[in-house]
Amino acid sequence: MSTHARLDQQIGFIVEIDRLKEVLRQSLLTQSRRRENSAEHSWHFALLAVTLREYAPFPELDLLRVLKMILIHDLVEIDAGDTYCYDAAGNQDKALREQCAADRIFNLLPLDQANEIRSLWDEFEAQATPEAKYAAALDRVQPVLLNYHTQGQSWREHGVTLAQVLERNRHIEAGAPALWAYVRELIDDALAKGWIKR
């Protein structure tokens, strides 16, 4: 492949992923209270990983791999959309929709890079390595922070219960135990304030 053809593929990928900025999540921003999109979520999430590194119980953590994983983790939503974590029906076919999306979007890149990004995404999804466990924990911490700092609006809108929140966020403990203790305090406070149902 000529350098120019390779660069054309890379730029094609870069232009395509601009679409992630149009995919909306359930979280609200603390100021305008508009819904967050998946691109800005990914940025915020990456800065959580930089800032909270010391709470990962893995001394050998490869932070560069964590950041790459975070930056690409939501790209599949360009085709598959964001599936709200408490949407049982939507979550049934989520895996299939996301696999198809990964096949299309990652393969816009030259093969070596498509393979690298696919392997990072598979690693993130499997949550087996220290890097993926740490990233998966922060991917839950970030929306809890936004939810808490918007008076629990998205929990309230969906009538989310304590059991659901605990089930959803419990694995924070595996990737960042000290952060789980912190998040538990926020959840308890949100419960006391009536933002989460018993």
Place this chain on the structure above:
Amino acid sequence: MSTHARLDQQIGFIVEIDRLKEVLRQSLLTQSRRRENSAEHSWHFALLAVTLREYAPFPELDLLRVLKMILIHDLVEIDAGDTYCYDAAGNQDKALREQCAADRIFNLLPLDQANEIRSLWDEFEAQATPEAKYAAALDRVQPVLLNYHTQGQSWREHGVTLAQVLERNRHIEAGAPALWAYVRELIDDALAKGWIKR
């Protein structure tokens, strides 16, 4: 400092930087044509750095430092706002406004982390190291791509001339020579299409 006090500072910083999602740039998104915000720009920019790494003429480039630099490079805009690159008046006091912003925002973090982030930001601004040169180049490539793929809308709206675009983007060459050649082709084509004034 107790662990909890340290974590409170870190979380305070994380919640504060949510505001970057409200700072609008001049670039338009390729799909909805709404204006891009600085948080999603930072995410996109970081993925350019991962994808285009091979075009940095620095074999020893520390990509982790590049990514950290990119993720924090616009945080000062939370207080200082985004200054459009072709706004001569706004650019006169930009440096002072951004220094004040850096002092406030970075110091929300514990001192060791405030120092690290300040040093990354100073490095990015100085454009002297390989990491900063590569990042600075991509920080120009990203808006050119969005501009080109929205029929030059922001160039046209502001009546931007070829001389201005070349002056603004020329330093792409120092951080990524092959990308400068590519961007020159886009600029020439935009000129031919009348999106940039002679």
